[in-house]
Amino acid sequence: MTYEELVKKALEARKLAYTPYSHHAVGAALLAANGDVYLGCNIENAGYTPTNCAERTAVFKAVSEGVRNFTAIAIVGGPDNAEHLPICAPCGVCRQVLNEFVDPDSFDVILGTDDPANCKIFKLSELLPLGFGPKNMSFLEDYNK
Ligand code: THU
Secondary structure, eight states, X not given: OOHHHHHHHXXXXXXXXXXXXXXXEEEEEXXXXXXXXXXXXXXXXXXXXXXXXXXXXXXXXXXXXXXXXXXXXXXXXXXXXXSSOOOOOOOHHHHHHHHHHSOTTTOXXXXXXXXXXOXXXXXXXXXXXXXXXXXXXXXXXXXXX
């Protein structure tokens, strides 16, 4: 699976975004270490706060199916009627959720556009410097002895 192919999958996922309130449609394609790809779109809600971002939809689908090892995620987003999509970075909550399951120094975040060959690639640690993660909670092991 090339990153260009992964962006194409994110563009497909974006077509299913449910965005009657913001009209900002996002698609994500999460590449698992075993080669499987989990797609996600944003799913909005009349109550606004229950809205789920595309990236978290993809992570939650994978984790709920027993998959927790990931190598990269491709993300595309923009107005749902847009012809051209500039790069769209993940929100802070999604960066935090990704940080729970990956090594932030090796996990690639691919920010795609409507042209799958044109993307920017970051390590999660660049987008979430000094992130708070599972290691910060490892002291709990002492409590469980
Ligand atoms: N959104 C995402 O799906 N991912 C992000 O990382 C940022 C925001 C969605 C949430 C909401 O449906 C819409 O974009 C506008 O915030």
